[in-house]
Amino acid sequence: MIGFAGLSHLGLVSSIAAASKGFEVLAFDPDRALCTDLQQGRLPVYEPGLAKLLETHRERIRFTPDVRELRECDVNYLSLDVPTDAGDRSDVSVLHERMMELLANSAPGTALVLLSQVSPGFTRRWEQRLRSTPEWRDLSLYYQVETLILGRALERALRPERFIVGCDDPRQPLPAAYRELLDAFGCPIFPMRYESAELTKLAINMYLVSSVSVTNTLADLCEKLGADWAEIVPTLKLDPRIGPSAYLAPGLGLSGGNLERDLATVRTLANEVGADAGVVDAWVANSRQRRDWVLRVLHSEVLTRNDSPTVAVWGLAYKPDTASLKNSPAVHLIEALRTAWVRAYDPRAVLSSEGRPHFRQVDTALDACRDADALAIVTPWREFALVNLALLRERMRGRTIVDPFGVLDKARCMREGFDHVRLGEPLEVKETVA
Amino acid sequence: MIRHLQPAPALRGRVVVLGASGFVGRDLMDHLSSLGVETLGLSSRNVNLLEASSVERLQSLLRKDDTLVFASAITPDRGRDTRALMRNLSMGEHVAAVLEKTPLAHVAYISSDAVYADDAGLLRETTPTAPDTLYGLMHVTRERMLALAAQKSQTPFLVLRPVALYGPADTHNSYGPNRFLRSARGDGKIRLFGDGEEKRDHVYIRDFTRLLGQCLLRRSIGTLNVAAGRAVSFAVLARTITKLCERPVCIDCQERNAPITHRHFEISALLQAFPSFAFTPLHEALAMTAGQLAAAA
Structure with missing residues (x-):
């Protein structure tokens, strides 16, 4: 049986992918409510295709808040996403706690696999602790590189290009249960020393x-x-x-x-x-x-030309097919647009209006554009390309569409009378100086 | 990057301007008066910052709820040498000594884009300071001296780093709009180095003081470059000025004595701090300056 400790985005995608390859999976998280939800097929994260895959393979995966059950597993993954602070630095304190918990609840001979985002040196330091602690000496420790891409996580988890496995001694064969799991994905496996694997990521x-x-x-x-x-x-x-x-x-x-x-x-x-x-x-x-590109265009085209402009923002998530707002350009833009009214729409992500009196999130893309002086399409969700431009024209007061990713067809926008601005094309913004 | 301590524009106390008879100081006083802000303008006639006695004198004039704007310096047209540097640092030392002991509502230091290297590429507030001149070195040093002093007295502290400012009252006559306007009016010639290829960002004095005024009203802290975000070549500048003159003006291209460097600013931090702030278009501001110069003559 394969165990996963830590059911954030990474742990969920990885555990469900393992179940889909025919392995019995035990997925642990101390959050009892989360485990109950998962057991009933309710996912706390949005990832295209994940809910369906869970539904298909539900009989092979069990979610538990009881860490002791991990003793039944031959391989235990530590699969917690490591949080970052405002300066994008990892906070590994939770990881250390979970590692201790995992060590205390793994049976002798178990292969422990770190899947979390760690810096070079992290795994070696834990390996040394394992070797110097008699009750942990029978455990083996590996670091497996993850390259999770939100919105495409499932595709990458099911069909990885390769596995990169950090080992204490890469000349030694991997434990059979771990090797069997990796082989099931049918891609090359690259064992290497811990530091090399950590640096490969x-x-x-x-x-x-x-x-x-x-x-x-x-x-x-x-x-x-x-x-x-x-x-x-x-x-x-x-x-x-x-x-x-x-x-x-x-x-x-x-x-x-x-x-x-x-x-x-x-x-x-x-x-x-x-x-x-x-x-x-x-x-x-x-x-x-580049993050502030939309702001610069809006400043030139709209903000300095209207006393109280309204800006429609399509997309809040940092990219399509995710609900994550981490370092999202849309959120930075909205923070900077405090002298304007901002109405935003996103198919998945939610941004609180608390502390943002100028901001309101609405339920449809067209509603966001009501009386807007400009539209900024900050996240290129596919559904935005389907919006009826004639209706958009009716809803908007202004004619400016700032579409960095070119979600809308420029020629059609221009036929409807819009000024359309995209990244990478000649920028003809009205200059503030001659 | 700057942060506003005051969510809505408001100024309760007085604004004390050091360097009130200078180019920036005078325009700031005019602008603040037009906003109905109480001001106290100080120049070397009232408080000579070169003298150690200025510490006591300035301290006696300041009140706890005052905002202090330090816009006084010996500019390069009055000295580029070590002596000018030391005199400027001495002024900074005295103001820092006051600031260290006197908590104020807010302090704004008017620095310069000379703190950056000439060839530093696209400039932003995070660009490391690496001055090529003693004048730039002076501003970097004064920024640090005052920041430390403000920290000691827990006074909110702002640094503005403007590019070359221009306007009718400018006396510096440095290479750029002011000199071009004056020489075009004077002997009908604008002298360019080479073909005037170098691109620079220029800011009209009233735009600068409007922005500074907004910083004071919001009690902004941190460091902000003040540039319009669009650099133009000296050649374009010269041609624009010739069109503003009633009589023909000749552009005289002279031998270049320094390599071509450009200076562009990335002004996202300014736009984030003041999203609706609009700089006066260059041709409009040059026309206003030319008109005011003509009226003064």
Whole structure:
């Protein structure tokens, strides 16, 4: 049996994915109400396809608030998402508590697998504690790299490209039960020392951030030089050194928390060991600059032209197919629009209006646009592309659509009389100076 | 980045301006008066900040609910050397000594974008300070001196770092709008280095004092660059000015004695702090400045 301790987004997706591969799964969380909800098929997080997968494989997964039941398992995952603070630094205190709990409730011979987001050195320190504590010596400890992508978590959990497993000694075979579980996913397995695995996770995200930053930098240049990034992208995708899956869509900077956490970790590590991480500062600065792109366009087009403007915001989540607001550009925008009235709509995410007297969340995309001087589409949910533009025109007072991701068709918007602004295209905002 | 301690604009006490006879100080006094704010303008005639006795003198003039604006400095046109640096630091030392012992409602220090390196790329408040000149070094040092003093007396502290300011009352005559306007009116020539390719951000003095006024009304703390967010080349600036002049003006391109550098500002922090603040378009502000210069003549 496979155990999972910690049922946040990561634990839920991973445990249900394991059940779907035919394994008996015991999923533990100390929150009794959460376990009751899960046992009845009610998920606390939104992830496309997850509820259906749970429903299909419910007979193989049991949710329990009793940690002692983990003694029945051959492999126990510590699968808690590690929270981050306002500076995107991990708070691993909960992880330490859960680790102690897991050690105390795992039977001798169990393989313990850390799936949570930890920094290089974390697993080795626990391994040393295991070796120096007689009652834990029969346990083996592994670190398995997770690359959860909210909104696409299931697809990645069910069809991973590879497994990266940090080991005390990578020359030793993995425990049979653990190996059997990983083999069920039919992808290559890369055992390596703990530190390498921990750094691999950072390496993956650093490469992604560098792509995102390069794309955003070049899109910014396009806007100012009269080029259109959309025309350039297809040529880059055909270059094998860049590739069809490269992050070539310009966006509003880094959000969601995971990439930001890893940047903070790399900066801290580099500082500790005396390595140069100046590039990380540049990425962070680039991200912040792009995050405020919508605000800059709105400032130029609307905020300085109306005494009491109303701005409609479509999308609050940091990206589509999630309800997460972590480092969401929409939330930053709304915080900055305190001299305007803001009406927002999001299919999943909810933002409190407490402490935001200028803000109201409404139930439909069109309702958000009532008497709006401008519309900002900050999260590119697919459903926004289906909105009737003629109705939108009727609802709005103004004609400005700030659509960074190009959710709406520009030509159609223009035919309806809108001014449509997208990331990466020549920006013709009215300048505040000559 | 700045934060407003006061949610809605309001100013209960008085605003005391150090450097009230200077370019910024005078315009600020005018602007605050137009808002009905009580002001006390101090210049070197009232309190000579170069003298140690200014500490006691200033202390005796200040009240607990005062807002203090420190807009006094020996500008580069009056000295770029070590002596000017030391004199400026001495002024900073005296104001810091007052501030350390005298809690106030709010203190605003008028610094400069000279705190950044000439080739620092896109500038924002988080850009490390790396001044290329003693003038910039002076501002960095005074910012730190005053921040420490304000911390000791628990006085809310604001630093504004404006780009080059221009307006009819400017006496500095530095390379840019003011010099171009004056020389166009004077001998009908605007002298550019090279072809005037360098791009700079320029802010009209009244825009700066309006923004500073809003910071005072909201008791803003932190550090904010004051730039319009759109840099234009000196060549564009010169051509705009020629169109404002009644008689023909010749643009004279002279040999460049320094490499071309550009200076752009990313002003999201300003937009977040004051989302509806609008800078006067450059051509309008230049026209106003030209008109006021003509009227004064």
